Amino acid sequence: MSSTKIINVLKDDKFEEILNLFKQASAKEVIFIVPKKAKAFSRPENFATLSQEANENGKSISLLSSNPEMNEMAKSYKFDILLSPVSGSKKPSAILAVNQVDDSSINDDDPENPEVYHDEDFVSENLGDRGLHEEDEDLDEDLVDVEEDKGVKKGKKLDIEEDALEEDDLEKEVEEEIEEEEDLEELEEEFDDKDLKTDDDEEAEEISFSGSDHDYKVVTAMARKNLDDIISQSDTDIKNLKIKSGSYKPIKLEVRKESDSKKGGNVDEITEVWESEHLWDKRKPESKFSWSGIFRSSNKSAGSYTKHRNPSGKRMSKAIVGIGVFAVGVLLVTIYIVSGAANIKIVPAKDPLKLELKISASDKYSSVDPNSNKIPGQLFNIEKSASKSFPATGEKDVAQKARGKIVVYNDLAVTQQLIATTRFETKEGLVFRTLKSITVPAAKSSSGTMEVEVIADKPGIEYNIAASDFIVSAFKEKNDQEKLKKVYGKSVQPMKGGTSGKAKVVTDQDYQAAKDVLMEELKRVVAEALKSQSANLKIINSANVVIKDTQSTAQVDEAADTFTMTLTGLIKTIGFREEDIDELAVKYVEKGGTSTVQADKLDKSYINIAYDDATSTLTFTTMVRGMQYKKIDADKILVDLLGKKDSQVRDYLQELKADKVIDSAKVSLSPFWVKTVPKDKAKVKMEVVFE
Secondary structure: OOOEEEEEOOOOOOHHHHHHHHHHOOOOEEEEEOOOOOHHHOOHHHHHHHHHHHHHHOOEEEEEOOOHHHHHHHHHOOOEEEOOOOOOOOOOOOOOOHHHOOHHHOOOOOOOOOOOOOHHHHHHHHOOOOOOOOOHHHHHOOOEEEEEOOOOOOOOOOOOOHHHHOHHHHHHHHHHHHHHOOOHHHHHHHHHHOOOOOOOOOOEEEEEEEOOOOEEEEEEEOOOOOOOOOOOOOHHHOOOOOOOOOOOOOOOOOOOOOOHHHHHHHHHHHHHHHHHHOOHHHOOOOOOOOHHHHHHOOOHHHOOOOOOOOHHHHHHHHHHHHHHHHHHHHHHHHHHHHOOEEEEEEEEOEEEEEEEEEEEEEOOOOOOEOOOOEEEOEEEEEEEEEEEEEEOOEEEEEEEEEEEEEEEEEOOOOOEEEOOOOEEEOOOOOEEEEOOOEEEOOOOOOOEEEEEEEEEEEEOHHHOOOOOEEEEHHHHHHOOHHHHHHEEEEOOOOOEOOEEEEEEEOOHHHHHHHHHHHHHHHHHHHHHHHHHHHOOOEOOOOOOOEEEEEEEOOOOOOEOOEEEEEEEEEEEEEEEOHHHHHHHHHHHHHOOOOEEEOHHHOEEEEEEEEEEOOOOEEEEEEEEEEEEEEOOOHHHHHHHHOOOEHHHHHHHHHHHHHOOOEEEEEEEEEOOOOOEOOOOHHHEEEEEOOO
8 A cells, every 4th residue: 555645636627526536545645746727726725625634534735836826825734845846857058047157156167167258248358358247237138048059968068169269359450440440431341340240130149169079159149239329420511610518608709990991801701701601500599799780880891791591491491381280280180080089888777686595515516506506615523612610609508528539540460340339438537439330450561440430428528638549448347458458549639519517509590601601602712713724615603513511510509619610512514605605696697688696796694504414514595685787788889889979879878778778878988079989999998887
């Protein structure tokens, strides 16, 4: 017989099938191998059921799953969690992805872990900065993919050839070209010749590693290395202007009052510069001076300045403005025609729902059966005790004998029979009699023992003695020394209840009140135990606790200042999912075909609850209250409203309301100028609201 059983669970296996396999397994250890999305292990109540079954049969459960939520759920029910093994049987490559390599694990002197440079490392080395990057944040962006060439055997060390790092030469060539070449286009062509990538898309650079038995290539993710972002100045636009960043400031002009001939010559030079370079056009209009006024003050013979205007530029500006106005108009018309959205909210017609369903639940049912109103459940069998001390309130003249228990020891090789009323005597001469006949087993490796209840031979408080040793009075009287020494008694607890005269006694009211208090406490303890074990299951009869045993240190009319009562109770019931009740209610209402209900809007109560211990079945009646709604074909309504004007929409919805299909409706069209429901279905949102 196997001591361990492994059960492979499939994704769509039913929990009942898994539970049956578990019950039938003879092994004491059962391992479940569970897929990540197994339905059978998606609900906490299933774990509770397995835990209950395992506890009852003394089995242990282990779980192997990659689902962290499932593992946490299993831990909460004290299942053993097995770690998933690393998938695949391939030996990991000597060169790993950068994101997978711990810096501390790479040893430069270790031949099993050769240094691997990602793309930024090679670029840095080619530019004169040798060594690996030391900033950890760059590792997340630079991934190294290692591809093993076909036909290469595993387990060999890698020898990195020096010719794989030929980019050192590339570095020198690039630096020389930067110093010697002034033309950026020639520099870009030179980089192209050196296999530096200038395409728009990012490409990978391959660096080969070769050894005696291995050929590897490292594919590194390279950033774009092009010169497209460098803008060269054209020959025709070359101007020897000194450009300074910052805001433009007004320029003060010094006007000299000289002779007309000199002034005219100077102004001509200024005009020539103005017209050829257009420097003033670049100045921001922040100056408080009016340059045109200054030049208008000069006479024309002196070459006064007048800004040249290009007539063709005016026409071009007007054309651009006209085109812009036309484009805006076309855009507005297009928006008016093609834009628009509609939001439609429909409230179905409704009627009150009053429903009574007679339902049975059992752990023998595997699924919901709407035809017979049967639902699956989980059996709970809980036994608890409650104990407390209470004062006695009665008082009367009594003559009561003390009571207690003694353990009778037999050191003889044969059994010893003692009849009822056998006398046991203390060394002080106090006699207690047994209340029933007993047979004390013979001694074997140790003394034979038997516990028996005794009562004092006479009433009185003097018999309320502490734990004592006893001899059998009959053996003393017969002078049977062997039995006198080998058959004897001992008490563990003191004798109690002996009294005479006036004394406190337990009344019937005291006894019943104590029982009522303990019953409430017992119900509370049982309900807490059910709650902790039932997870999300519904328990509808947690208060139906059955009293199994009642014990009290004093009965009614017995003398005692206080008495201690202990109640032991148990409950057997079935826990079930409330969602299954909702499913039965929905299917019952939808049988007619015209109405439906919303489960979250139903109120449920339970009556006529009864548990049959013989069949382990809980039967009850569910009172369902709420609203039932008219079934609505939302897709048909949506199609009917497409392209309709607001007035047509209003008439259509009024007709549905008159037919008692809907209770109300609201249609919102946007933007504000839209008066028609769009013809495009994607622009219409339909929502059914159950109120």
